[in-house]
Every structure is written in C-alpha cells, then in structure tokens.
Amino acid sequence: MTALLTLTVLVLVGIAIWQMTKIFELSQVKTAENTEIANDTDNKYNGYLLFAFLIFIYGITIFSFAKYSKVLLPEASSAHGGEYDQLMWVSFGIIFFVQTITQALLHYFGYKYRGEKGKKALFFADNDRLEFIWTIIPVIVLAGLILWGLYTWTNIMDINDEDDPLIVELYAQQFNWTARYGGQDNVLGEASVRLIDINRANVLGLDEADPNGEDDVIVKELHLPVGRKVNFMMRSQDVLHSAYMPHFRAQMNCVPGMITQFSFTPTVTTEEIRLNPDVVDKVKRTNALRAEWAAEGRPNSEPWEFDYVLLCNKICGKSHYNMQMKIIVESEEEFNKWLAEQKTFKETVMVDDQEQAFNTNDGVAVEPEAEATN
Amino acid sequence: MSVVANAHVDDHAHDDHGHHHKETFVTKYIFSQDHKMISKQYLITGLIMGFIGIAMSLLFRMQLAWPGESFPIFEALLGKWAPDGVMDADIYLALITIHGTIMVFFVLTAGLSGTFSNLLIPLQIGARDMASGFLNMLSYWMFFLSSVIMVISLFVEAGPAAAGWTIYPPLSALPMAQPGSGAGMTLWLVSMAIFIASSLLGSLNYIVTVINLRTKGMSMTRLPLTIWAFFVTAIIGVISFPVLLSAALLLIMDRSFGTSFFLSDIFIQGEVLHYQGGSPVLFEHLFWFLGHPEVYIVLLPALGITSEVMSTNARKPIFGYRAMVASILAIAFLSTIVWGHHMFISGMNPFLGSVFTFTTLLIAIPSAVKAFNYITTLWKGNLQLNPAMLFSIGLVSTFITGGLTGIILGDSTLDINVHDTYFVVAHFHLVMGISALYGLFAGVYHWFPKMFQGRMMNKNLGYVHFWITAICAYGVFFPMHFVGMAGVPRRYYENTAFPMFDELTNVQVLMTVFALIAGLAQLVFVYNFIVSIFYGKRGPQNPWSSNTLEWTAPQEHMHGNWPGEIPHVHRWAYDYSKTYENGEYIIPGQDFVPQDVPLQENEEELNH
Numbered sequence: 010m011t012a013l014l015t016l017t018v019l020v021l022v023g024i025a026i027w028q029m030t031k032i033f034e035l036s037q038v039k040t041a042e043n044t045e046i047a048n049d050t051d052n053k054y055n056g057y058l059l060f061a062f063l064i065f066i067y068g069i070t071i072f073s074f075a076k077y078s079k080v081l082l083p084e085a086s087s088a089h090g091g092e093y094d095q096l097m098w099v100s101f102g103i104i105f106f107v108q109t110i111t112q113a114l115l116h117y118f119g120y121k122y123r124g125e126k127g128k129k130a131l132f133f134a135d136n137d138r139l140e141f142i143w144t145i146i147p148v149i150v151l152a153g154l155i156l157w158g159l160y161t162w163t164n165i166m167d168i169n170d171e172d173d174p175l176i177v178e179l180y181a182q183q184f185n186w187t188a189r190y191g192g193q194d195n196v197l198g199e200a201s202v203r204l205i206d207i208n209r210a211n212v213l214g215l216d217e218a219d220p221n222g223e224d225d226v227i228v229k230e231l232h233l234p235v236g237r238k239v240n241f242m243m244r245s246q247d248v249l250h251s252a253y254m255p256h257f258r259a260q261m262n263c264v265p266g267m268i269t270q271f272s273f274t275p276t277v278t279t280e281e282i283r284l285n286p287d288v289v290d291k292v293k294r295t296n297a298l299r300a301e302w303a304a305e306g307r308p309n310s311e312p313w314e315f316d317y318v319l320l321c322n323k324i325c326g327k328s329h330y331n332m333q334m335k336i337i338v339e340s341e342e343e344f345n346k347w348l349a350e351q352k353t354f355k356e357t358v359m360v361d362d363q364e365q366a367f368n369t370n371d372g373v374a375v376e377p378e379a380e381a382t383n
Numbered sequence: 384m385s386v387v388a389n390a391h392v393d394d395h396a397h398d399d400h401g402h403h404h405k406e407t408f409v410t411k412y413i414f415s416q417d418h419k420m421i422s423k424q425y426l427i428t429g430l431i432m433g434f435i436g437i438a439m440s441l442l443f444r445m446q447l448a449w450p451g452e453s454f455p456i457f458e459a460l461l462g463k464w465a466p467d468g469v470m471d472a473d474i475y476l477a478l479i480t481i482h483g484t485i486m487v488f489f490v491l492t493a494g495l496s497g498t499f500s501n502l503l504i505p506l507q508i509g510a511r512d513m514a515s516g517f518l519n520m521l522s523y524w525m526f527f528l529s530s531v532i533m534v535i536s537l538f539v540e541a542g543p544a545a546a547g548w549t550i551y552p553p554l555s556a557l558p559m560a561q562p563g564s565g566a567g568m569t570l571w572l573v574s575m576a577i578f579i580a581s582s583l584l585g586s587l588n589y590i591v592t593v594i595n596l597r598t599k600g601m602s603m604t605r606l607p608l609t610i611w612a613f614f615v616t617a618i619i620g621v622i623s624f625p626v627l628l629s630a631a632l633l634l635i636m637d638r639s640f641g642t643s644f645f646l647s648d649i650f651i652q653g654e655v656l657h658y659q660g661g662s663p664v665l666f667e668h669l670f671w672f673l674g675h676p677e678v679y680i681v682l683l684p685a686l687g688i689t690s691e692v693m694s695t696n697a698r699k700p701i702f703g704y705r706a707m708v709a710s711i712l713a714i715a716f717l718s719t720i721v722w723g724h725h726m727f728i729s730g731m732n733p734f735l736g737s738v739f740t741f742t743t744l745l746i747a748i749p750s751a752v753k754a755f756n757y758i759t760t761l762w763k764g765n766l767q768l769n770p771a772m773l774f775s776i777g778l779v780s781t782f783i784t785g786g787l788t789g790i791i792l793g794d795s796t797l798d799i800n801v802h803d804t805y806f807v808v809a810h811f812h813l814v815m816g817i818s819a820l821y822g823l824f825a826g827v828y829h830w831f832p833k834m835f836q837g838r839m840m841n842k843n844l845g846y847v848h849f850w851i852t853a854i855c856a857y858g859v860f861f862p863m864h865f866v867g868m869a870g871v872p873r874r875y876y877e878n879t880a881f882p883m884f885d886e887l888t889n890v891q892v893l894m895t896v897f898a899l900i901a902g903l904a905q906l907v908f909v910y911n912f913i914v915s916i917f918y919g920k921r922g923p924q925n926p927w928s929s930n931t932l933e934w935t936a937p938q939e940h941m942h943g944n945w946p947g948e949i950p951h952v953h954r955w956a957y958d959y960s961k962t963y964e965n966g967e968y969i970i971p972g973q974d975f976v977p978q979d980v981p982l983q984e985n986e987e988e989l990n991h
Contacts, residue, residue: 015456022903026847027510045920046927047769051846055768058850059776065854066780069861077865080886082800090422093679097797104787111754111783118761119776122697123768130698130960130974131763134989138753140706146972147751151744151790158794159737165796166733183651202650214650234442247651248554249663251728251803255870258800263831265553266647269730289494294656295885318882322803322872324547325554326561327472330875 010299056123063116067109079294083287086338087257088238088271088274089165094163094258097239104151168272177231179319180213181243181250181263186319186329189213191224192353198222202246202265211358216245223355226348231319231336234344238274253322254336256282263322275338282338283315291315406941414524416516419940421523422501423834426827432530434909436485441902443478446470447893448888449506450877463504464542472876476545480872481537483548484571488578489533491524491681491819496620499684499826500589501614504836506588506933507607509598509950514591518584521583525581529574529930536570544571547874549674552645552666556637559652572631579628586617586624593617598932600952604708605978607931607956608701611708611800614714619676619683622719629675630666666727671722678815679718685713685822686753686782689775691956693757695929696772697764698974700957703756710749710756717746724840727795728802736795743793747786754783765960765974769927770845771829777853778821784857785814788864806867809860817856823911824848824908830933831915832926837938838919839926844911851904858897862890930956930977950979954988 033054047055085094094300122130124150158163178197191197205214213221215310233239243252252271253260282288292315302310321332339347385901406660415421425708442461445454453468455777464474501519505512505931513519536543546555550571558565572956593606593614606614633644637658645666646658672920701707723731742833757779766772788810791797799806831840867873871884878891925934934942969983982988 017897019903022900026904026907029847029850030843045842045922047772047842051842052766052768055773055846056766059768059773062850064854066784066857069857073862073865077862077869080865080869080890082868082870092860093796093800095796097791100791100794100797104790108784108787111758112780114758115761115776115779115783118758119766120765122761122764122766124698124765128765129966130765131964132700132959133702133759133763134700134957135703135705137510140703140756143755144748144752147748149818151747154790154794155741155744159739159770161796162733162737162740162794165799166736203650203655205650205655207653247649248553248557248560253803253870253872255800258730260799262800264730265649266660266662267664267730289864291883291886295882295942297883298888299882306911309879310636318881318883320870323551324476324874326477328474330877331880333555333880362588365727 052124056120059119086277090258174240181245184332186334192224195222225354226351234341251323253320425497432489439482440448444732444895444898448892449569457668496684510596522584522630529578532574586620589617608688608690612683623673623676630669635788675722685819688826696767699764702759713749740795771825774821800961809863839922840915855897855901953981
C-alpha cells in the first residue's frame with residue numbers, strides 16, 4: 010500500500026514537473042536569441058511568481074500561527090518564566106516586524122523591477138546616509154535587547170542560598186533520571202562515581218562516611234514545593250545529558266566530572282496547571298487523538314493526564330528519546346508529607362547490607378569513620 | 384612554482400599556451416593541476432556527497448513523521464539496521480550525524496567554497512592558475528580521500544558515528560556508550576583529520592593567490608565581492624580549522640591511548656573508568672571555536688556569489704561595495720569570538736555567557752547591513768530573472784528569515800528554553816543550510832557555461848527546480864519553529880514517549896511531505912546538470928553580460944586561462960548601467976563596462 014502510494018506520488022510529481030516545464034516553454038516567444046538566457050517573458054512570469062511567493066510567505070506565517078499557536082508551551086510555571094516569556098514575545102514582535110517589511114521589499118522589488126528589454130537600471134552605488142540609518146537602527150534595537158537579556162540572564166543565573174532554597178540533586182545516566190533531596194538537614198551528602206556500589210544499591214555513589222548523606226532521600230519522581238526556590242545540583246555518571254524542564258523555562262547540561270547548577274521557583278502546582286484553560290484544551294485534543302489511535306489498536310495510546318516533565322535534551326545514546334522523569338509541583342505541606350514518607354539513604358542502602366554493616370545486629374550504630382578503615 | 388614561472392613567461396610570450404604540455408587522460412582529468420578541472424572535481428564530489436546527505440535526511444524525516452512504521456525502502460537501504468523495515472534507534476542517530484557532517488563539511492565547505500574558490504579566484508583576479516597547482520591538486524585528493532573514508536564508515540559492522548555531528552565526548556569517546564562510537568567514530572575522526580588538512584592546503588593557496596597573483600590594475604578595492612568572500616573565508620578557515628584538528632587529535636588520544644583530556648568520573652556498564660580530570664566542556668570550546676566560524680565559512684562564499692550574481696542580473700552596481708567588504712571583514716572577525724553561544728547552558732561560567740551574548744548580537748549588525756544592501760541593489764534595477772538570480776533572491780529571503788531567529792538563540796536568556804530543540808534546527812537550516820545551498824545553486828547556474836566550455840543549463844528546468852525548492856524549504860522549516868517552541872528536543876528518534884507532543888504529529892507529517900517533494904525536485908537539477916554537460920546549448924562567451932574577467936577568457940578551457948597576455952583591469956567590477964551625465968551609456972548600446980575596458984574620456988571613476 011505504502012509502496013503504491015509512494016509510486017503514485019512519484020509519478021504525479023514527475024508529471025507536474027513535466028507540465029511546468031512545458032508551460033514555461035510554451036510561454037516563451039521563439040526568437041533567434043539564446044534560449045537559456047532569461048527573456049522578457051521569463052522575467053515577467055518569474056516576477057509575478059516572486060510576488061506570489063511573498064504572499065506564500067505571509068500565508069504560511071499566518072497559517073502556522075493560526076494552526077500551531079495552540080501547540081506552544083503554556084504560560085511559564087516558574088518565577089523567572091514570566092520575564093522570559095515577556096522578553097520572548099518582545100523579541101518576536103521585533104522579528105515579525107522586520108520580517109514582514111524586508112520580505113515585502115525584497116519580493117516586491119523583484120516583481121516591480123523585473124527586466125524589460127531597453128529599460129535602463131539606475132546606477133546607484135552608494136548612499137552613506139541610507140547605510141548609516143540601517144546600521145544605527147539595528148545597533149539601537151540590539152543594544153536594548155542585549156541589555157534586557159543580560160539583566161534577565163544575570164538574575165536567572167545568580168544561584169545563591171538566599172531565601173532558604175530547597176537543594177535537589179538531579180542525577181543523569183543512560184537512560185534515566187534520579188533525584189536526591191538533602192533530607193531533614195537540606196544538605197546533600199558527598200558523592201562520587203567511584204563510590205557507586207551496584208551490589209549494595211548505592212547507585213548514586215554516596216559517601217557512606219558523610220553524615221550529611223544519611224538522611225538523603227533518593228527518588229525517581231521529582232516533587233517540588235510551590236513558591237519555594239529550588240537549587241538544582243546536576244551530575245551525570247556517563248555521558249552528557251541535559252535537564253530540560255520546558256514548562257519552567259529551565260535547562261542545564263549534566264556533565265560528567267562536574268556539578269552544574271540551575272535554580273528556579275515553581276509558581277503553579279500540578280493541580281493548578283491542569284485547570285489552565287490552554288492545558289485543558291490541549292489535553293482534550295490530545296486525548297481525542299489518542300482515542301483514535303486506541304481504536305486503531307496502536308500501543309501507548311491510553312488517555313493522558315497532564316504532568317510536568319523533565320526531558321533529556323542532549324544526545325546521549327539509543328534511548329535518548331525516552332529519558333524522562335515526572336515532576337510534581339505541590340503545596341509545601343503536601344511536599345513535606347511526601348518527603349517524610351520516603352525512606353532515607355540510611356534506611357535503605359545502609360541497612361540492607363549485613364556483611365559490611367553500618368548497623369550492628371543489636372541496632373547500635375557503628376561510627377562510619379571506624380567502618381571506613383576496615 | 385612552475386605555474387608562477389609560466390605566468391611570467393606568458394606575460395611576454397604571446398604564443399598559444401596549450402601546445403606546451405602533452406596532456407594524458409590522467410593528468411587532464413584525474414591528477415590535474417588546472418584550477419578549472421579541480422573546481423569541477425570539487426563540485427562533482429560535493430554533489431555526490433550531497434546526494435547521500437540529502438537522501439539520509441529524507442529517511443529520518445520519514446521516521447519522524449511515521450514513527451515505528453515499516454517501509455520497504457528502509458529495509459532496502461539500511462539492511463540489518465531496519466529489521467522488518469522499521470528503523471532502528473541507533474541508525475537514526477547515525478543518519479542525523481552523518482547527514483550533518485556531510486552537509487556542513489563535505490557539501491557546503493568543500494563543495495561550495497572548494498568549487499568556486501578554485502574556479503573564480505584565478506579567473507576573476509586575472510591569474511594563470513593558483514599559486515601552487517600541485518598543492519591545489521593535493522588539496523582535492525585529500526578531500527576525495529576523506530570523502531571515501533567517510534562513506535566507508537557507513538559500512539562498519541557496529542554502524543557509523545552516531546554522536547551527532549558535534550561528536551561531544553564522552554558519548555563519542557566510549558564505545559560502550561553507543562555502538563557508533565567504535566570503529567565508526569574512529570573512521571569519522573580520521574576522515575575529518577584528512578579533511579582539515581585538505582581544507583588548510585586549499586585555504587593557504589587561495590590566500591596566497593589573491594594576495595600575489597592579481598593582474599595589473601586589480602587593486603584590492605577593485606576585487607569582485609566573490610573574491611573578497613573567498614579570501615576572507617580562507618582566512619577564517621586557516622584560523623579555526625587547526626583548532627578542530629587539535630580537538631580531534633585529543634579525542635583520538637582519549638579514545639585510543641587512555642588520556643583524559645575530555646573525560647572524568649565515568650561509571651558506565653557497571654564499572655568505573657580510569658579517566659580523571661578532563662572536561663567535556665573543554666571539547667565543546669575547541670569544537671565550537673571552529674564550529675561557529677564554520678557557519679561563516681559556509682555562508683560567506685554563498686553571499687559572495689549572491690553579490691556577484693545579483694549585481695549582474697539586476698544590471699546595477701552592488702549597493703554599498705565598501706560597506707559589503709566591511710561587513711564581510713566584521714562578520715569574519717566577530718565569527719571567531721562568538722562560539723560560546725552554543726554553550727550557554729553547558730555548565731560554563733554564566734558570566735562568559737553574558738560576553739558571548741554581547742558579541743553574538745553584534746554580528747547581527749553587519750548581517751543586517753548586507754541584507755539591506757541586497758534589497759537596495761534590486762531597487763530600480765532591470766532584473767534579469769535567470770535561475771541563478773532567483774536563487775540569489777531566495778538566499779536573501781532565507782538569510783533574513785533564518786537570521787532573525789538568531790536574535791532569540793543568541794540571547795543567553797531566551798536560549799535556555801529553545802536550546803537543542805527544533806527551533807535551533809529550523810534556524811540554522813534556513814540561515815546557513817538552505818541559504819548556502821541556494822548560493823551553491825546560484826553559482827552552478829551562473830558559472831556553468833564557464834565550467835563546461837560555454838554550455839548552458841536548461842533555464843526552464845532551472846525555474847522548476849527553484850520554485851519547488853523555494854516553496855518546500857519554507858514548508859519544511861517554517862512550521863519547524865513551532866515544533867521547537869512547543870519544546871520538542873532535536874535528535875529524538877520518535878516523540879511518542881511524550882503525550883504532550885502527540886498533537887505535533889501532523890506537523891511532522893507536513894514537514895516530511897514537503898521534504899520529500901523538495902528531495903525529488905533536486906533530481907530535476909541532477910538531470911539538468913548531467914544532460915547539460917553533454918548536450919547543453921552553447922551560449923555566447925559572456926552570456927550574462929557580466930563585467931568580471933572570467934568572461935573575457937575563451938570558452939574552450941586552456942591551461943593558463945587566456946591566450947596571450949592577461950587582461951589588465953581599469954575599473955571595479957560593478958559598472959552596470961553606468962552613464963554619462965547626459966544619460967548615455969559609457970559604451971553606446973551596452974549597459975555594462977567590463978573591468979578590462981579603460982576609463983573613457985570624460986568618464987568619472989566614481990569613488991566607491
């Protein structure tokens with residue numbers, strides 16, 4: 010079926026090309042002149058086509074906006090995201106203004122000044138005033154954009170410990186994400202890939218000798234309290250990954266051998282964003298599509314409920330396209346309750362192992378330092 | 384050396400040069416030292432590589448539009464990588480990697496700059512040949528060798544390189560991270576190392592030729608803008624390609640000799656590797672120190688070609704010649720200090736990000752000047768809408784559309800959320816991919832008669848080629864911006880793992896259909912190209928009524944380009960439609976004054 014379809018398309022395109030060549034040929038007056046050089050007829054038709062092409066460019070712009078605006082990301086769900094969106098829309102405004110005018114001039118001139126035999130072109134080689142104008146205008150506009158952009162950038166990238174931020178580690182590996190919370194003390198224990206012990210399930214390589222790590226909570230689902238600043242510390246154990254949280258206008262690469270950072274304050278809970286009219290519409294449209302797919306018996310087509318998501322956005326290997334983690338933004342109380350329910354590093358890894366026990370059978374903890382010397 | 388000597392001899396001896404050398408098939412068509420033949424070799428090799436690169440893009444576009452669907456063509460072309468006709472995720476990554484590598488380096492660097500620098504530098508500056516014909520030949524054959532190695536790498540058992548054309552380590556360094564990082568990546572690096580050597584030999588030759596071998600009267604300010612573009616491109620190449628070579632060599636060391644330049648603290652497949660102290664960010668710096676200038680290495684020749692083609696066909700001087708030269712120089716200088724805008728979120732110090740935002744947005748200024756100057760060149764012209772002219776106008780259009788979104792990507796703040804999404808893919812395909820391809824096509828249509836003894840390409844097929852390509856290029860890449868703004872990351876084998884991208888499936892289908900049609904339209908060009916080589920109609924010696932020196936050379940190729948003395952130059956290359964004060968053309972009945980025509984009485988040489 011596909012082969013047949015492809016064949017049909019091929020044949021049709023072939024016929025179309027043949028017909029177009031014929032039209033071009035027939036439209037040319039036969040003269041003695043060399044036929045491979047554009048003549049007045051060619052200039053005329055291609056001049057019209059240039060004008061039509063301008064309309065096509067406007068058309069595809071309007072079409073794309075009308076049809077695809079709705080697929081864009083919803084309003085930002087982070088504190089800095091508002092400013093990001095504003096800067097984005099202002100930049101877009103400028104871009105569309107310039108695009109509309111320059112494309113119009115370019116194609117209109119192409120149409121208006123199409124060649125005719127005997128017409129005289131204007132010898133116009135230089136005009137300092139004009140050139141000054143179109144140098145200085147971009148300078149001014151860009152200076153404004155640069156200043157605004159840099160101001161915002163400096164604010165976003167100023168990662169500090171003011172306002173008691175929640176410290177979260179994002180840990181990347183082929184092809185999944187893990188999150189680690191500092192626990193009660195909100196301080197992450199030291200870790201290194203050299204301490205990873207798969208047999209003991211110490212998959213993040215936490216230093217068991219570091220008391221800060223004992224109450225660390227390691228999870229596969231990222232929970233964030235709304236309204237509280239979150240400082241992310243990012244690590245990768247194998248190749249480059251990128252922690253991309255599009256709904257929060259947040260992204261940072263995870264680099265083996267170093268800790269990278271990003272910080273933002275979530276402002277909209279998962280519950281709230283699900284009620285956002287744009288998101289409600291999106292879910293409706295998507296589920297209608299998925300219902301169709303389910304009817305066709307396609308896998309992975311069950312109804313969808315909106316969730317924030319963390320994606321990998323740096324090519325990392327075969328399953329790069331499916332390296333994700335769910336993000337849940339909730340109220341501070343819900344978050345604290347959830348965190349308290351999680352097992353700490355001490356309760357999981359450090360307990361399970363009987364042979365190199367940190368905890369003796371009678372329950373008296375041995376000093377980690379003493380253990381380390383064994 | 385011998386060529387230089389010949390040039391001197393020829394200046395005095397006015398005999399026919401062709402009789403001096405007995406040319407065999409091998410010296411004429413294979414190991415030729417003649418710049419015109421080498422230029423054709425570059426072009427044809429580049430076009431063949433382009434055919435492979437574009438075919439690959441069609442394959443992965445089909446996968447993106449119809450994920451997981453079975454296509455017999457996948458099974459036919461990909462074999463074991465497409466069991467039952469379903470494309471494998473590893474080969475998807477390999478396809479995008481090799482597509483990027485081939486298009487950027489083999490087609491748009493060697494195929495575009497190699498072809499037209501070789502063809503036009505000696506012919507337009509009035510030289511018998513390149514400064515060193517031997518180095519020139521060597522440059523081509525090293526390019527050929529690197530192309531062969533790159534193609535061979537497609538047939539390696541574990542698959543070709545698949546870490547993206549930017550080959551960031553550790554992914555590219557560790558065979559256990561992905562199968563393509565084994566022998567496939569080794570061949571990729573070897574091929575690129577040879578490619579870089581080839582590019583350097585070529586560039587040095589171009590620079591020396593432009594500086595030393597200009598004919599009498601051809602001052603730097605009388606050079607056609609094509610030559611300015613090739614000249615500056617060669618300088619950027621000489622500055623930045625060696626840095627890529629160093630990155631490649633260090634990566635080879637890390638891969639094969641256990642060093643740790645780019646690797647540290649890695650735990651993969653159940654074991655800790657010994658690497659300690661290196662940084663992948665260092666690789667990114669080295670890579671983009673070439674990678675960004677590379678964009679301009681690709682684009683500047685296309686802009687140079689456009690300047691020449693547009694001015695000739697508008698029958699008007701290029702507007703603002705000095706501003707155009709200044710813009711080329713400014714772009715070249717700035718291009719070497721903006722590489723960090725590829726790395727805003729790589730983990731490098733955010734302050735550096737601020738600096739790179741500043742320099743990056745500065746580069747928009749000379750670019751804007753160029754765009755405005757092109758538009759003004761059309762104003763009140765007498766536009767001869769030949770296929771080359773249409774491709775030049777198309778180039779300005781995509782250059783503006785693609786360039787404008789650079790304002791967003793060059794802004795570190797705005798880059799955060801669109802970095803590595805389809806927004807980037809749309810941006811650079813329009814601004815450097817499509818634009819540079821249009822420049823290549825414009826050049827081929829315009830100088831085809833110069834390359835193939837006066838034969839011309841069929842203009843109607845050219846029109847069909849242009850219009851289908853122009854519509855489809857926007858059809859593919861305009862909607863792609865929206866896909867990126869919706870947050871879809873690039874280099875995803877399929878987007879089905881994220882229900883939030885479900886409703887974008889129909890956009891993917893639309894883009895793929897446009898891409899397939901555009902791909903088919905290129906066959907029209909291939910047909911036209913091949914048939915015209917053998918059966919094209921012969922046109923006049925100067926078919927486009929152009930001013931530059933290459934059209935004063937005879938159609939039949941000869942060693943040394945001009946029989947007898949090399950023409951001297953008396954004016955700049957853009958005296959189109961120049962008139963006396965009474966409105967009469969300088970040469971009665973002719974709206975152009977070739978560069979070798981002396982200043983006429985009462986004619987004012989305008990201070991351009």
